[in-house]
Amino acid sequence: MGRFVARRLLQMIPVFIGTTLLIFLMVYSLPGDPVKAMFGSKAADPATVVRLRHEYGLDKPLIQQYWDYISGLFQGDFGQSFTGRPVADLMADAFPVTIRLALFAFAIELVFGIGLGVLTGLRRGKFLDQAVLIFTLIVVSIPVFVLGNMAQFVVGVKWKLVTPTVQDPQDLTQLTLPAIVLALLSLAYVTRLTRTTVAENLRADYVRTAVAKGLPRRRVVGVHLMRNSLIPVVTFLGTDLGVLMGGAIVTEGIFNVPGVGNTLYQAVITSEGPTVVGVVTVLVLVYLVSSLVVDLLYAVLDPRIRYA
Amino acid sequence: MRGAKSAKWVVGAIVVAMAATACGGGSSNDDEGNAAVDPNGVFSYYNTEPQRGLIPTNTNEVGGHYMMANMFRGLVTFDINNKLQMAQAQSVDTTDNQHFTVKLKPGWKFHNGETVTANSFVKAWNWAANAKNAQLNSSWYEAIKGYEDVHPKEGDPKTDTMSGLKVVNDNEFTIELARPVSTFKERLYYDAFFPLPEAFYKDPKAFGEHPIGNGPYKMEGSWAHKVELKVRKFADYKGDDKPKNGGIDFKFYSKDDAAYADLLSDKIDIMYQVPNSQVSKFQSDLGKRAISQPYGGNTNIAFPLYDKEWGKPEKVKVRQGLSMAIDRETIAKTALSGSKDAATGFTPKGIPGWQDGACGEFCKFDPAKAKDLIKQGGGVPGNKVTITYNADGANKEWVDAVCNDIRQNAGVECVTDAKSTFQEARDLITDKKLSNPFRMAWVMDFPNIANFVTEQFRTGAGANDMGFSDKSVDALMDKADEAKTEDAANKGYFEAEKKIMQDQMPAIPLFTDHTVAGYSKRVQNVKIDYQRQAVWTEVEVKK
Numbered sequence: 063m064g065r066f067v068a069r070r071l072l073q074m075i076p077v078f079i080g081t082t083l084l085i086f087l088m089v090y091s092l093p094g095d096p097v098k099a100m101f102g103s104k105a106a107d108p109a110t111v112v113r114l115r116h117e118y119g120l121d122k123p124l125i126q127q128y129w130d131y132i133s134g135l136f137q138g139d140f141g142q143s144f145t146g147r148p149v150a151d152l153m154a155d156a157f158p159v160t161i162r163l164a165l166f167a168f169a170i171e172l173v174f175g176i177g178l179g180v181l182t183g184l185r186r187g188k189f190l191d192q193a194v195l196i197f198t199l200i201v202v203s204i205p206v207f208v209l210g211n212m213a214q215f216v217v218g219v220k221w222k223l224v225t226p227t228v229q230d231p232q233d234l235t236q237l238t239l240p241a242i243v244l245a246l247l248s249l250a251y252v253t254r255l256t257r258t259t260v261a262e263n264l265r266a267d268y269v270r271t272a273v274a275k276g277l278p279r280r281r282v283v284g285v286h287l288m289r290n291s292l293i294p295v296v297t298f299l300g301t302d303l304g305v306l307m308g309g310a311i312v313t314e315g316i317f318n319v320p321g322v323g324n325t326l327y328q329a330v331i332t333s334e335g336p337t338v339v340g341v342v343t344v345l346v347l348v349y350l351v352s353s354l355v356v357d358l359l360y361a362v363l364d365p366r367i368r369y370a
Numbered sequence: 371m372r373g374a375k376s377a378k379w380v381v382g383a384i385v386v387a388m389a390a391t392a393c394g395g396g397s398s399n400d401d402e403g404n405a406a407v408d409p410n411g412v413f414s415y416y417n418t419e420p421q422r423g424l425i426p427t428n429t430n431e432v433g434g435h436y437m438m439a440n441m442f443r444g445l446v447t448f449d450i451n452n453k454l455q456m457a458q459a460q461s462v463d464t465t466d467n468q469h470f471t472v473k474l475k476p477g478w479k480f481h482n483g484e485t486v487t488a489n490s491f492v493k494a495w496n497w498a499a500n501a502k503n504a505q506l507n508s509s510w511y512e513a514i515k516g517y518e519d520v521h522p523k524e525g526d527p528k529t530d531t532m533s534g535l536k537v538v539n540d541n542e543f544t545i546e547l548a549r550p551v552s553t554f555k556e557r558l559y560y561d562a563f564f565p566l567p568e569a570f571y572k573d574p575k576a577f578g579e580h581p582i583g584n585g586p587y588k589m590e591g592s593w594a595h596k597v598e599l600k601v602r603k604f605a606d607y608k609g610d611d612k613p614k615n616g617g618i619d620f621k622f623y624s625k626d627d628a629a630y631a632d633l634l635s636d637k638i639d640i641m642y643q644v645p646n647s648q649v650s651k652f653q654s655d656l657g658k659r660a661i662s663q664p665y666g667g668n669t670n671i672a673f674p675l676y677d678k679e680w681g682k683p684e685k686v687k688v689r690q691g692l693s694m695a696i697d698r699e700t701i702a703k704t705a706l707s708g709s710k711d712a713a714t715g716f717t718p719k720g721i722p723g724w725q726d727g728a729c730g731e732f733c734k735f736d737p738a739k740a741k742d743l744i745k746q747g748g749g750v751p752g753n754k755v756t757i758t759y760n761a762d763g764a765n766k767e768w769v770d771a772v773c774n775d776i777r778q779n780a781g782v783e784c785v786t787d788a789k790s791t792f793q794e795a796r797d798l799i800t801d802k803k804l805s806n807p808f809r810m811a812w813v814m815d816f817p818n819i820a821n822f823v824t825e826q827f828r829t830g831a832g833a834n835d836m837g838f839s840d841k842s843v844d845a846l847m848d849k850a851d852e853a854k855t856e857d858a859a860n861k862g863y864f865e866a867e868k869k870i871m872q873d874q875m876p877a878i879p880l881f882t883d884h885t886v887a888g889y890s891k892r893v894q895n896v897k898i899d900y901q902r903q904a905v906w907t908e909v910e911v912k913k
Contacts (some may be wrong), residue, residue, distance in 0.1 A: 096794030098800065100421075100506055102430055103811065107830030109523055133634070146423045146578060147595075150422075155595050211627070219634045226631035227623075318628040320596035324542065328624065331791060332421070337487035 063361075064141035066369035074350045079132075081346045084340055088337045096120075096144065096333040131339065141336030145331070149340040152325055159231040164306035166234070166241035171302070173247040176295065177240075178249075179256020182241070183291075184283070186261050194257075198250035209315040210243045227318040238357050239277070240317040244310050250303050255298060259291040266290075270356070289363050297364065302355030304349040371796065396637070405894060410603070410616035411911025413639040413893050415904070418630045419596045419622040426564040427498035428503040432902075435561060437620060440445050440601050440906055441481075441583035443562040445472060445491070446555065450899045452722055452817035453589020454556060457609060458486065458565070458584065460541075460674050462558065467550040470686055474541040479606045480567040488543035490565035490584075491741060492535045496520065497571065498562065501527050507562035509832070513554060515546045528621035550852045552859040556816040586907055596622050613907040614895075636890040640909070642902050644886045646764040650707040656888045664720050665885040666817055666900040668713060671757060672810035672877035676802050678836035679751035688750055689875040690732045691743030695780035696772055697735040702881060705771040710881035715867055716822045718882035720900065723819025723860030728867045729879055737779040744780055754783040759809035760795040761788040769809065772880065810835060810877055817900050819863045823847065826877075827870050838876040843869055 097114050098106040115121045119130060134141055140149035166348060182191040201209070217239060218226030227238045264287065272282045311323035322341060329337035360367045380511030381617060392791035396890040420434035429438050445459035456462070460473040480485040490836040497503060499511040501521045511517050520527045531887060534546035547554060557563070570577045579593055587601035588608060602617035621638055623629040633637040644652045644660075653660040673689055675681050698712030711719070715728025744750065755776055759765045766788065787806070798804050812833070814821045824847050825831055829839040843866050848860025870876065887904075889896045895910045 064479055086762075093789075094791055094797050096604045096793070099793040099796060100430075103796070103813075103833060104430070104509075109501045109521060110504045110506065112524075117504065145421060146575060152595075184554065214631050219631050222635060225637050226635050227628045227637070229621075315625045316628060318623050318625065320622075320624075324596065324624050328419075333793065362398065 063369050067358075070354050070357070075346075077345070077350060078346060082132065082135075082343050083128060085339050085342045086131065086335065087124075089330075089333060090124055090127075090337045092330070092333045094333060099169070099332065116145070127335075134275070135343070140340040143337045144332060144334050149336050152337060153322075153344065154341060156320065156322045156325040156341075159319060160314075160323070161236065161305060162231075163237050163241055163310075163319060163321060164303065166237055167245035167248075168299075168303055170241060170245035171252050172276055172299065174245075175249045175252025176256050176292075179253045179295075180283070180288070182253070182293075183257040183260025183264065186195055186257075191257075194253060199252050201246050201250040201272065205327065206243065206247060206310070207312050209246060210313055213239060213243050214316055225328065231320055237319070240313050244306065244313045244336055248298075248306075251298060252295060255281075256293050256322075257295055258293065260287060263287055263291050293360060293363055296359050297356055300352050300359070301349075304352045307348045307352075308345050374881065384728045406913040407614070407894075407910040408590070408913045409614065411892075411913070412600075412602075412617045413615060413620060413909055413911050414598075414619040414621050414637075415906075416626075416633070416638055416641040416643075417599075417620040417622055418624070422506075423465065423575060424581045425505075425570075425574060425578045426561040426566070426581075426583075427494070428578075428735075429505045429561050430506050431621075436672065436903060437601070437778050438561050438581070438583075439598060439903065440585055440587040441581055441589060442561070442585045443478075444560070444565075445474075445732065447559060448817055448820050448899070448901075450839045450897055450905055452720065452900055454559075459558075460588055462555050464555070464622075467552045467554065468547045470545040470547075470554065471538075472543050474543065475608065476541050476579075476632055478584055478608045480569075480584050481582045481604055482567060482569055483606075484567045484569070485540075485843055486584050488537045488538040488565065489540075490732045491563070491910045492537050492543055494534060494570070496531045497566070500530060503574075505562075506569045507560075507725075508907060510557065510562035513547045513549070513551050515548045517548070523822075524880040544725035550857070552851050552853050553816070553818055556818050556820075559816050561872060578763065585609075587613060587636075590617070596624075598622060609698070611907045614913050615907075615909050617905060633888055633890060636892055638895060639893045639911075640887070640904050641889070642898065642904065644888055646709075646767075649709045649886055652886065652888055657893070660889040661889075661896070662708060662884050663898065664711065664718055664900070665842070665883045665902050666718055666721055666814035667883040667902075668716055668718055668812050668822070668879065669710065669875045669881045669883065670716070670810045670812075670879050671772070671807050672835065672836045673807050674802065674804050675839075675876055677751075677900055679805070681837075682748075684747045685751070687743045687747030689747075691740045691747065692750075692755065692776060692780060692782070693729075693732050693737045693740075693744075693875060693878040694734065694743065695740035695782075696775045696878070696880065697779070698733065698880060699735070701768060701775070705767050709886050710768070710886050711884065713879040713882050715871065716877075716879050717819045717864075717867060718822075718827075721817050721819060721822070722856075725864050728864065729871045732871060732875065732878060735779075742782050743783045744782065750782050753761075754785065756785050756787050756791060756806035757808065758787040758795060758798065758806060760790075760792040762791050765809060768881065787851055802835075802837060808835075814901070819860055819867065820850070823863045823870075824851075827866070836876045838870075838874070840870070840874055843874075859861060 097111050119127055128232050131141060141154055143149050178194050182194045185191055214226050217223050269287055272286045311327050314321045314323040326341050415435055418433040420634050421431050422428055422436055424437055426438050426442055429435055447455050447457040449455050458478055460475045462470055462472050464470045467521045495511055496550045498505040499508050499517060499520045508521055514532050516532035520530050520532055537543045568584050569582055580589055586604055586607045588599045588604040590602045593599045599620045603613045629638055630645050630648055675894055702710050702712050714726055715732055717724045729831055757769055757773055759769050769786050773786050776784040799808055826833045827838055828847055831845050846866040850859045853859035853862055885898050885902045887898050893909055893911055895908055897905045
């Protein structure tokens with residue numbers, strides 16, 4: 063187990079270097095000169111452009127820029143954004159907001175997704191199963207920006223139950239609507255996934271054995287059935303957490319949440335290399351760690367899976 | 371964005387549904403103008419997160435400018451009718467448009483208690499003009515004598531001060547320009563000419579996070595990045611325009627659709643620009659609280675005169691012909707839902723110096739004459755017009771409509787070429803890489819005809835993207851620059867504007883823009899000026 067974790071951690075290093083380099087190259091190759099763009103539709107003053115290029119290190123060869131960036135990174139310096147603020151500050155503003163939103167959404171999809179999935183799996187073909195099936199179909203088929211705008215208009219503008227946008231990202235109650243919108247799509251997937259595996263495993267030999275042994279129904283479902291059925295669901299949830307952390311650009315835009323997605327979007331628009339690379343680097347790490355955790359969870363759920 | 375457009379449909383569908391079930395939002399309590407007012411009431415203002423620290427000499431985008439405009443007062447300002455008014459200055463006198471004497475109103479204070487003196491201005495301008503400090507607004511000082519010494523084209527500055535600026539005493543200083551500029555007084559309105567307190571020089575970066583100005587509002591608390599910035603009434607403000615409200619909360623949005631939803635539920639009080647997707651219905655949403663009025667900006671199609679084909683002298687007729695093939699009035703009313711007006715020249719109506727008929731018959735819709743002119747000019751190069759524009763602004767509607775008109779009325783094939791970002795389109799244009807027409811817009815720096823004519827059409831001017839050069843036009847502008855009276859200057863610039871279009875038509879004037887704004891039920895007395903900003907100090911918050 064220890065060796066497995068160590069190996070996975072070591073594997074992260076080339077992945078990390080590869081992704082940062084790729085992102086760095088991609089941002090660099092975006093069309094448009096970011097320094098000239100600062101002047102808007104006015105002519106860029108050449109003397110000022112030269113100074114600004116130098117200030118942001120854009121006058122150096124690309125590979126040296128990357129080297130400077132990586133060596134700064136190892137000293138905990140994420141560089142400076144074009145706004146004049148350190149990228150670390152930008153991330154310190156955005157990540158807590160997104161983490162809060164992501165965990166909120168994650169909790170919703172975990173509780174309702176698995177809950178509904180198990181219920182419908184156990185009552186296959188009954189009314190509840192049909193109703194949930196239709197609900198998930200609708201959610202999956204409507205694009206998230208339609209869902210988001212609709213929820214905002216109906217709940218926020220018409221019914222006035224919540225403010226249409228998030229006024230204070232520190233306030234968890236204001237994040238409710240965006241979190242629900244964000245969670246709905248994954249919730250539908252989790253429900254369908256759980257329902258299928260539960261329904262399938264319900265007919266498996268070991269469940270019949272457990273029932274035949276006279277175990278209480280709670281134990282049959284809660285321990286024997288659930289443990290096996292959750293493996294695919296956990297895989298999905300693990301990657302989904304990474305996706306949620308990446309910030310939902312669309313949802314954050316609709317509800318004006320100053321999170322990671324928003325920061326990233328603005329940075330790409332203004333070709334801000336350091337910000338894009340910084341944010342993406344952290345996201346890559348989150349992704350790698352969450353997939354490691356998923357792999358470890360397999361062993362917990364299924365004793366037959368062993369890591370050496 | 372892709373989302374925004376679809377959102378329009380969704381919201382539209384919901385509105386229809388709501389109306390059908392008779393629970394649509396009625397406009398019952400839109401009473402205006404006579405509710406009890408809370409003199410200390412705070413209102414919120416739609417804004418975008420400033421792109422840089424809040425230093426006036428480094429702020430050249432609206433997000434930062436709106437905050438600057440409230441926390442600072444320059445020497446002069448414009449009233450809602452575009453008339454120049456003295457603000458911090460007692461007087462700005464000149465006899466030759468080259469030597470200016472500035473007298474300050476004494477006793478004005480910065481928000482930290484420091485007195486505003488002549489040195490607060492002179493030192494700030496010298497600092498910002500210095501190439502070492504790489505300020506985005508440094509070219510605004512170009513006209514001042516000695517600018518090249520502090521801001522050489524290459525290398526380090528020779529000195530720290532411009533020889534044209536001299537402090538006489540605490541309340542008086544003089545400005546000498548390298549050459550006469552008739553609109554210099556108007557230019558002093560811009561953010562670049564605001565004064566700075568001593569505290570600024572100790573740590574410009576920290577100042578950018580928490581600016582200290584001399585304006586009617588001072589900053590409160592710290593700047594919650596991407597969320598909001600608050601300003602409150604400054605008790606020691608000495609200007610005539612003392613605030614009738616307690617302060618402003620600037621709220622930052624990344625998408626205007628989100629802000630519009632807030633406006634509909636009175637969560638944001640003033641939105642100076644309604645999203646493009648809502649322009650066709652915002653008047654029914656807001657009733658009397660909807661504002662649509664002319665604004666100091668224009669939209670044109672410019673031609674690459676540096677290109678071998680378009681640069682040929684006979685192509686003047688082709689450009690004029692294309693112009694006459696466009697039915698501006700109809701496009702403005704239908705495709706753009708009245709959010710723009712048909713242009714009669716480059717200068718929008720209502721701007722000092724504007725006169726009707728700069729473009730004359732060449733902006734009148736006449737398909738027969740259009741075809742005739744294009745034929746006379748030997749046809750469009752390549753027999754096809756391609757219009758390049760940036761798709762991240764609200765441009766698609768009018769570009770499509772204009773292209774359609776050219777196709778139908780001039781019988782010339784027309785296609786549009788959308789670049790995904792402003793930056794991308796801008797690079798192609800400024801590097802003179804385009805060989806086809808492109809979108810060219812101008813938003814005024816100060817309300818005067820000169821700003822619409824000289825910045826884009828003088829030989830070698832900063833925003834002359836067309837590579838346009840005409841000695842007789844330059845001569846007319848030079849003459850206007852040196853005119854003794856404002857009236858004579860304005861007439862001179864109009865002559866130049868007229869000549870540009872009658873003789874050359876380097877760009878086709880299409881539309882002049884509108885401010886399409888709205889406000890909530892919480893506020894009244896909301897007036898918007900030609901720069902698309904509310905007269906903040908006049909806004910009244912209802913009790």
